Amino acid sequence: MTLTPQERMKIPRHPLPAQPPExxxxxxxxxxxxxxxxxxxxxxxxxxxCKRPYCVDGCPVAIDIPxxxxxxxxxxxxVAAAIIKKTNSLPSICGRVCPxxxxxxxxxxxxxxxxxxxxxALERFVADYDRRYRLTKPEVTVKASGKKIAVVGSGxxxxxxxxxxxxxxxxxxxxxxLHEPGGVLVYGIPExxxxxxxxxxxxxxxxxxxxxxxxxxxxxxxxxxDELFAAGYSAVFLAPGAGVPQFMGIPGExxxxxxxxxxxxxxxNLMKAFxxxxxxxxxxxxxxxxxxxxxxxxxxxxxxxxRLGPEKVYIVYRRSEKEMPARREExxxxxxxxxxxxxxxxPVAYHSNSRGWVEEMECIRMELSEPDESGRRRPxxxxxxxxxxxxxxxxxxxxxxxNDLIVKTTGGLTVAKKGYLLVDPETQMTTRPGIFAGGDIxxxxxxxxxxxxxxxxAAHSIHRYVLERG
Amino acid sequence: MAKIxxxxxxxxxxxxxxxxxxxxxxxxxPGQFVIIRLHEKGERIPLTIADSDSSVGSITLIVxxxxxxxxxxxxxxxxxxxxxxxxxxxxxxxxxxxxxVVLLGGGFGIAAIHPIAKALRQAGxxxxxxxxxRTKHLLIMEREMQxxxxxxxxxxxxxxYGRMGLVIEPLREMIEQGRAIHRVVAIGPLPMMRAVAExxxxxxxxTVVSLNPVMVDGTGxxxxxxxxxxxxxxxxxxxxxxxxxxxxxxxxxxxxxxMYREFEELHVCRIEERLQQHEVPQGVAGQ
Numbered sequence: 138m139t140l141t142p143q144e145r146m147k148i149p150r151h152p153l154p155a156q157p158p159e160x161x162x163x164x165x166x167x168x169x170x171x172x173x174x175x176x177x178x179x180x181x182x183x184x185x186x187c188k189r190p191y192c193v194d195g196c197p198v199a200i201d202i203p204x205x206x207x208x209x210x211x212x213x214x215x216v217a218a219a220i221i222k223k224t225n226s227l228p229s230i231c232g233r234v235c236p237x238x239x240x241x242x243x244x245x246x247x248x249x250x251x252x253x254x255x256x257x258a259l260e261r262f263v264a265d266y267d268r269r270y271r272l273t274k275p276e277v278t279v280k281a282s283g284k285k286i287a288v289v290g291s292g293x294x295x296x297x298x299x300x301x302x303x304x305x306x307x308x309x310x311x312x313x314x315l316h317e318p319g320g321v322l323v324y325g326i327p328e329x330x331x332x333x334x335x336x337x338x339x340x341x342x343x344x345x346x347x348x349x350x351x352x353x354x355x356x357x358x359x360x361x362x363d364e365l366f367a368a369g370y371s372a373v374f375l376a377p378g379a380g381v382p383q384f385m386g387i388p389g390e391x392x393x394x395x396x397x398x399x400x401x402x403x404x405x406n407l408m409k410a411f412x413x414x415x416x417x418x419x420x421x422x423x424x425x426x427x428x429x430x431x432x433x434x435x436x437x438x439x440x441x442x443x444r445l446g447p448e449k450v451y452i453v454y455r456r457s458e459k460e461m462p463a464r465r466e467e468x469x470x471x472x473x474x475x476x477x478x479x480x481x482x483x484p485v486a487y488h489s490n491s492r493g494w495v496e497e498m499e500c501i502r503m504e505l506s507e508p509d510e511s512g513r514r515r516p517x518x519x520x521x522x523x524x525x526x527x528x529x530x531x532x533x534x535x536x537x538x539x540n541d542l543i544v545k546t547t548g549g550l551t552v553a554k555k556g557y558l559l560v561d562p563e564t565q566m567t568t569r570p571g572i573f574a575g576g577d578i579x580x581x582x583x584x585x586x587x588x589x590x591x592x593x594x595a596a597h598s599i600h601r602y603v604l605e606r607g
Numbered sequence: 608m609a610k611i612x613x614x615x616x617x618x619x620x621x622x623x624x625x626x627x628x629x630x631x632x633x634x635x636x637p638g639q640f641v642i643i644r645l646h647e648k649g650e651r652i653p654l655t656i657a658d659s660d661s662s663v664g665s666i667t668l669i670v671x672x673x674x675x676x677x678x679x680x681x682x683x684x685x686x687x688x689x690x691x692x693x694x695x696x697x698x699x700x701x702x703x704x705x706x707x708v709v710l711l712g713g714g715f716g717i718a719a720i721h722p723i724a725k726a727l728r729q730a731g732x733x734x735x736x737x738x739x740x741r742t743k744h745l746l747i748m749e750r751e752m753q754x755x756x757x758x759x760x761x762x763x764x765x766x767x768y769g770r771m772g773l774v775i776e777p778l779r780e781m782i783e784q785g786r787a788i789h790r791v792v793a794i795g796p797l798p799m800m801r802a803v804a805e806x807x808x809x810x811x812x813x814t815v816v817s818l819n820p821v822m823v824d825g826t827g828x829x830x831x832x833x834x835x836x837x838x839x840x841x842x843x844x845x846x847x848x849x850x851x852x853x854x855x856x857x858x859x860x861x862x863x864x865x866m867y868r869e870f871e872e873l874h875v876c877r878i879e880e881r882l883q884q885h886e887v888p889q890g891v892a893g894q
Contacts, residue, residue: 316691353693382830393866400829417650419870493862
């Protein structure tokens with residue numbers, strides 16, 4: 138069945154089915170439900186198969202998007218999966234958490250006049266289909282290089298680099314500080330947005346490639362980078378993440394009931410505190426919850442809190458909703474689930490009851506003035522506009538700083554601004570030969586896919602580096 | 608997985624575990640700790656490394672039964688496995704020749720003070736140790752502490768052994784006698800550490816305490832262990848666990864230590880229920 142471009146353009150975009158809000162806030166099951174085969178094929182038909190596909194430019198790992206969409210239409214899901222996996226080793230994760238609306242889908246020519254092709258939903262469809270029917274199997278087709286490579290951290294950057302290097306024939310060991318591999322994919326992103334089963338399957342496909350996981354190793358304390366080199370590793374890829382949660386430094390921030398989003402999410406996601414006391418880790422969530430921040434982590438924290446049964450959950454953000462860094466889809470999902478948005482509002486202090494627990498949040502109204510260096514309009518406080526809101530739980534989600542443990546215990550690394558490691562953007566190599574870095578440690582908090590892109594670039598440079606040195 | 612090479616009860620509800628953890632054993636320094644998780648459903652808790660032996664690849668942990676996880680540890684036996692052990696974590700103690708150092712250990716805090724005392728002695732310090740317990744049979748590691756000390760004082764709350772009173776009393780007397788004390792290290796219950804800080808503050812004696820607040824990851828990622836030290840918020844897991852006692856905000860610390868107490872009580876009830884029904888998670892209580 139061949140359609141003309143005009144006919145293709147007449148097909149409306151297929152929305153991604155989702156659990157109804159009133160049901161999903163009662164559980165941690167995945168919100169988005171995914172396309173069936175028929176819907177996927179109809180959606181893929183909307184692609185005009187541009188000769189010059191701008192969508193590919195928008196993809197940090199340059200997936201051949203028209204190529205895999207064409208195979209979906211032809212019913213060759215296995216071929217579609219193989220095309221995606223050529224440059225993206227974690228497609229069922231990216232299909233769920235990538236901000237497609239600012240990447241591939243933003244560049245889609247259909248977006249100029251209407252709705253872009255739902256590339257993200259289709260990537261997810263292909264990846265899930267592939268996993269369910271085990272169509273593609275990762276394998277090492279090249280001869281073993283005899284080189285040992287150490288990867289520090291098992292988040293998106295580390296997993297991608299490890300998979301890429303293993304397929305190039307290197308012996309890869311991942312060193313992970315936590316007891317479970319996946320980094321932010323397991324401790325940060327909630328189950329309802331990224332089921333942990335998917336992360337486990339991606340990890341198990343790395344095991345099939347011969348990647349070794351060395352869990353419960355904090356590099357910098359359990360072992361140093363120099364010890365890794367001494368143990369015969371030819372190169373090290375550092376992807377330990379951003380590490381340290383930021384706080385605002387306002388009065389009352391250390392009261393009981395105030396925590397970082399990292400702590401709150403780690404308790405619920407990694408430690409399964411929502412199943413306490415079946416699981417041993419508890420999490421505190423009161424009746425009135427304020428989440429501070431407007432990014433994806435803030436949305437994740439607010440929606441996670443909502444599922445623990447409070448009466449009210451607020452998002453408190455100092456700019457307006459338009460400036461929120463969170464994905465549109467996450468903001469919409471949060472609103473559907475009854476999260477209340479307090480925009481142009483900033484907390485200035487938390488007040489406690491007599492037992493040291495937060496009882497009230499004191500806020501000030503903000504207004505937007507001129508754009509700052511980020512291009513967003515700078516929020517400024519409105520004088521004498523303070524007001525108080527009763528809250529018993531505050532979750533601070535205003536970003537993270539780097540952990541300086543590796544820098545302190547490794548010679549030759551240079552730190553750029555805010556503690557990020559200085560790397561050559563072409564190769565991801567740090568200022569010390571043989572040590573490469575990617576993900577949040579090398580450039581500030583970004584997306585899963587950006588970290589994966591850096592992991593991939595680093596893997597290729599590491600490959601060249603170790604071969605050149607013989 | 609880390610095998611328990613040896614387990615014994617040092618005192619009622621206080622347990623000694625020697626655990627196979629060769630990489631940690633070769634890297635551990637006094638003052639550091641590990642995070643352990645007992646089983647698939649377990650929580651992560653910090654435990655001080657009381658001793659390490661790199662020749663056999665073991666670390667020693669002293670555990671007091673307080674909450675749900677420590678009550679499960681109590682049921683472990685030699686030969687059982689601990690699912691996860693991460694470490695060594697935290698900044699090591701400052702070890703140099705200060706001169707005369709008074710070390711105070713309260714309750715199972717003695718386990719944490721012992722490796723520091725040993726290292727300070729090796730560094731050439733004169734070691735005065737004051738250890739205390741509520742009552743005689745709760746006193747642990749008396750011989751070990753005595754062996755590393757030039758002067759050694761035992762206190763019990765009820766006078767059943769050593770002198771009657773709190774560990775702070777002999778220190779007060781030493782200060783009043785005008786004895787030269789160059790440094791004080793105190794590890795024990797919060798009220799004890801706080802009292803020591805208040806005692807030494809007017810005399811300007813550098814005083815260090817080791818804090819054990821709520822932690823999840825132990826690597827700086829969650830911030831659950833934050834403590835106000837002077838004007839700054841510090842993370843006990845990476846900036847500590849030892850801090851200048853004169854700068855620690857003990858009021859805040861005491862409040863924060865209560866944050867999860869209600870959960871803990873509920874948890875303990877549930878664990879005891881599970882134990883009665885013999886529904887102990889795999890890996891616990893020996894099979």
